[in-house]
Amino acid sequence: MIQYIIRRILYSLPVLLGIVFVTFTLARVLPGDPCRAVLGEKATDQVCDAFIKRNGLDKPIPTQFVIYLGQVLKGDLGDSFRQGRSSVAILAERLPVTIELAIAAMILATIVGIPLGMVSAYWRNSPLDVVTMVGANIGVSTPVFVLGLLLEYLFAIILKDTFLRLPPSGRLTSGLVLPSLAQAWGLTNLTGAGATTIGFLSKLYIFNALVTGHWEILADVLKHLILPAAAVGTIPMAIIARMTRSSMLDVLGLDYVRTARAKGLRVRQVIFRHALRNAMLPVVTVIGLSMGGLLSGAVLTETVFNLAGVGRTLYESISARDYTVVQAFTLVIAVFYVSVNLLVDVLYAFLDPRIRLS
Amino acid sequence: MQTTEAIPIAPRARSFNPYWEAFRRLRRSKSAIVGTTILALLGFAAIFAPVLSSYDPTLPLIGVENVTKRGPPCIHLLGCPSDQPEHYFGIDGNVRDVFSRVLYGARLSLIIGLTTVSFAIVIGTGLGLLAGYSGGQADNIIMRFMDVLQAFPSLLLAIAIVTVLGPGLINALLAIGIVEIPTFARVLRASVLSIKELDYVSASRALGGSSLHIMLRRILPNALTPLIVQGTLGIATAILDAAALSFLGLGAQPPTPEWGLMVGQEYKNIFNAPHLTFFPGIALMLTVLSFNLLGDGLRDSLDPRLAQKGFEGRV
Numbered sequence: 001m002i003q004y005i006i007r008r009i010l011y012s013l014p015v016l017l018g019i020v021f022v023t024f025t026l027a028r029v030l031p032g033d034p035c036r037a038v039l040g041e042k043a044t045d046q047v048c049d050a051f052i053k054r055n056g057l058d059k060p061i062p063t064q065f066v067i068y069l070g071q072v073l074k075g076d077l078g079d080s081f082r083q084g085r086s087s088v089a090i091l092a093e094r095l096p097v098t099i100e101l102a103i104a105a106m107i108l109a110t111i112v113g114i115p116l117g118m119v120s121a122y123w124r125n126s127p128l129d130v131v132t133m134v135g136a137n138i139g140v141s142t143p144v145f146v147l148g149l150l151l152e153y154l155f156a157i158i159l160k161d162t163f164l165r166l167p168p169s170g171r172l173t174s175g176l177v178l179p180s181l182a183q184a185w186g187l188t189n190l191t192g193a194g195a196t197t198i199g200f201l202s203k204l205y206i207f208n209a210l211v212t213g214h215w216e217i218l219a220d221v222l223k224h225l226i227l228p229a230a231a232v233g234t235i236p237m238a239i240i241a242r243m244t245r246s247s248m249l250d251v252l253g254l255d256y257v258r259t260a261r262a263k264g265l266r267v268r269q270v271i272f273r274h275a276l277r278n279a280m281l282p283v284v285t286v287i288g289l290s291m292g293g294l295l296s297g298a299v300l301t302e303t304v305f306n307l308a309g310v311g312r313t314l315y316e317s318i319s320a321r322d323y324t325v326v327q328a329f330t331l332v333i334a335v336f337y338v339s340v341n342l343l344v345d346v347l348y349a350f351l352d353p354r355i356r357l358s
Numbered sequence: 359m360q361t362t363e364a365i366p367i368a369p370r371a372r373s374f375n376p377y378w379e380a381f382r383r384l385r386r387s388k389s390a391i392v393g394t395t396i397l398a399l400l401g402f403a404a405i406f407a408p409v410l411s412s413y414d415p416t417l418p419l420i421g422v423e424n425v426t427k428r429g430p431p432c433i434h435l436l437g438c439p440s441d442q443p444e445h446y447f448g449i450d451g452n453v454r455d456v457f458s459r460v461l462y463g464a465r466l467s468l469i470i471g472l473t474t475v476s477f478a479i480v481i482g483t484g485l486g487l488l489a490g491y492s493g494g495q496a497d498n499i500i501m502r503f504m505d506v507l508q509a510f511p512s513l514l515l516a517i518a519i520v521t522v523l524g525p526g527l528i529n530a531l532l533a534i535g536i537v538e539i540p541t542f543a544r545v546l547r548a549s550v551l552s553i554k555e556l557d558y559v560s561a562s563r564a565l566g567g568s569s570l571h572i573m574l575r576r577i578l579p580n581a582l583t584p585l586i587v588q589g590t591l592g593i594a595t596a597i598l599d600a601a602a603l604s605f606l607g608l609g610a611q612p613p614t615p616e617w618g619l620m621v622g623q624e625y626k627n628i629f630n631a632p633h634l635t636f637f638p639g640i641a642l643m644l645t646v647l648s649f650n651l652l653g654d655g656l657r658d659s660l661d662p663r664l665a666q667k668g669f670e671g672r673v
Contacts, residue, residue: 014499014502015502015506018502019509019510021506022510026518029522112408137654138643141643141644142619143601143602143621143639144602145602145618145621145625146635149639150635150639153629153632153635157629168629253497255458292510292512293512296513299513299606300602300606303605303606304625315513315517315606320515326518330514333510334509336511337509
């Protein structure tokens, strides 16, 4: 098993290097002059020369790449031209929004998608199955931003006067303030990495509210999270439901399932103890692969629901030609995506011994 | 003496034609029927847009008609006063008829889907054939590059490429085409790997067929099935991604009647003018749905081995 994991990690290294190369290249070939994009059209040549020198933009491209690679390995992703602070600090501030959104969406997709798929497989061709599968097809075909907007309209306007009312945008109702963990724990004199970490954890509102016991705020944050999570989670939910159904149908037709039934086990036992584990193999892969789609969906959802997350920031930095932030964010997203794929492979091997032995 | 009995002659079986067989299965597939029907309606709307609507999709109606900005739909049959001009889907923020914009948008969406996927298929097929057929170093280099491309979530990579090329519909199409290449390269490579060791390929090689001849005339025709299925499903993804780019302002530019752009321009008015999001949104959903359904139907009928599997391959 350990050998398998090491082999898989080694396989990912060239891909990671490729990613660093692509993000580096992308940022270099972006159109427009970074100096004037940052300092304004009126910046003189002299000022610009100094700017280019300070940021190492005058060195040959290969040298810039080697320098960049060294910095990445040290965990230094460069300073934002525009905001004058490190990309890591910006990431620490924006990442929590997207993490909460992605986790909520994935949980929603999994806890709704798997049971739907199982029910569909068990009552195959019943009206319930047909409705679920038609719903899954519509779900996978609806653009994330359209779904988000329709949900917003339904829950914030049409159901405004009912108990189903949900807030249309933002993370917290204005007026509510969640104190940072540094304040709560009296760690106000922290600097550097410690401060960044505490800042990052504080911005994970759910985590923060849980550990500091702000239950009202927790409820408010969760309420704000439902609609965006539903918008991002619908496509993976549809895919998971369909995958669970087809894989469950495959497994339910196998001999060992019939044997289990024949020796007198109850249907529920056979499904949950015998069939489910094997049927979950392809579902795990699909869940992992959906993470990429989730991040794409996050850009759109963060725009619709006005959330300052990674997707929104990436988009804004691209418009503002803030090279280093673009680089840092794309890098982190791609590395995250590769790691998830790695994790899925390992999990897959854990669930199915045939894979790690071959 | 031996008596001879007439040996019954079986009625001559109709020659087996795999395409006819596939078409028969396709006609039985409910999803293919529904998908084709929606697609036919869309095609009709796209072709006859000028006949179905008398309004210009890009021309504001200021001074032409007495209509209000972002006015709601007005249909005489549903009780809209008959002295008001009829606008089935209402009026948008620039005082244009939304119905005709949605109709013309069908043209654009279909063109977007077909062109990007054709581009991705041509390049992806080339790369997949080359990688699968030659193997070794070439295979390694091509496929690792595809790995890197696929390591980025598709929309984010498309956004990054459009940023480099500059916003605009053509650049957005190019970006989406590039993002879709790895899918086709992978599909084709897998087919090539399974086909190239078959006897008839070896026979062709023994007869002195050149590599190019074997790739294009012997292998490619037999690797087309998964490509057709993936192509149809790829159109759905391409339309979704193009709409997303336009929604973010990176794709089609105003006043183009593109559905994603229409939603993008008006989504902030969702609370007072929901019809401006609803109609283009539903049109998008139906178009994508039709290609998804058709793709599923094609998969079930063209390749029975793949039947029963869902859309897990393209997330």
